[in-house]
Amino acid sequence: MLIAGNWKMFRGPDPVALAGLDAVVCPPFTRLRECVEAGLTTYAQNVHWEAEGAYTGEISAPLLLELGVVGSLVGHSERRQYFGETDETVAKRARAALDAGLRVIACVGETQEQREAGETEDVLRRQLSMLEPHSELVLAYEPVWAIGTGHTATPEMAQDAHAFIKSLLDAPVLYGGSVKPDNAGALLAQPAVDGALVGGASLEVDSFKAICETAARIPS
Numbered sequence: 001m002l003i004a005g006n007w008k009m010f011r012g013p014d015p016v017a018l019a020g021l022d023a024v025v026c027p028p029f030t031r032l033r034e035c036v037e038a039g040l041t042t043y044a045q046n047v048h049w050e051a052e053g054a055y056t057g058e059i060s061a062p063l064l065l066e067l068g069v070v071g072s073l074v075g076h077s078e079r080r081q082y083f084g085e086t087d088e089t090v091a092k093r094a095r096a097a098l099d100a101g102l103r104v105i106a107c108v109g110e111t112q113e114q115r116e117a118g119e120t121e122d123v124l125r126r127q128l129s130m131l132e133p134h135s136e137l138v139l140a141y142e143p144v145w146a147i148g149t150g151h152t153a154t155p156e157m158a159q160d161a162h163a164f165i166k167s168l169l170d171a172p173v174l175y176g177g178s179v180k181p182d183n184a185g186a187l188l189a190q191p192a193v194d195g196a197l198v199g200g201a202s203l204e205v206d207s208f209k210a211i212c213e214t215a216a217r218i219p220s
């Protein structure tokens, strides 16, 4: 069971208050070092496919590794929605990061419109088609309509989507989208749910710890 906290472009909690927690944190770039120094399993929120070069505003796997960062998210829906990330660029980022020795959480998920049009499986199939299995690759199913909205997928919806994803690519699958202490138990109890990618509830020490404690109680 893997619990990861994506702090997005928020400052986030004091890393020292999270010391010893069995979880991944994905802080903004400015707090990566602090998280590493607090002994946390620290991931970046994005990583470029080149090792170095004239790519203003990007960060590379070797630069992250040098800092003690051990992994990165790629393909978050906010990157796809606001920053032109495509299935191709997500796959390039994932491949380069894995080759360089970073662990990767690659995010997939459909929008509300796509779900209502019955396109969920087509969207997931397309998003996954460029990704290759790797021992350090984890997927995150984050339905866009559930992110930051309080509208969590039901445990059954998560289970169905995760089982479909696993039928296409053999990897652990985290659920993300309005995971809170009060719904984490039911979501994490689903057999195809291997953990959670937590946004808002990872910004508070108490709620993030509560989700981690719930996860620890679920037999693997």
Ligand code: 13P
Binding pocket: 006, 076, 142, 146, 147, 148, 149, 150, 176, 177, 178, 179, 197, 198, 199, 200, 201
């Ligand atoms: P929320 O938990 O705030 O809905 O965010 C989910 C998410 O996008 C994590 O990457």
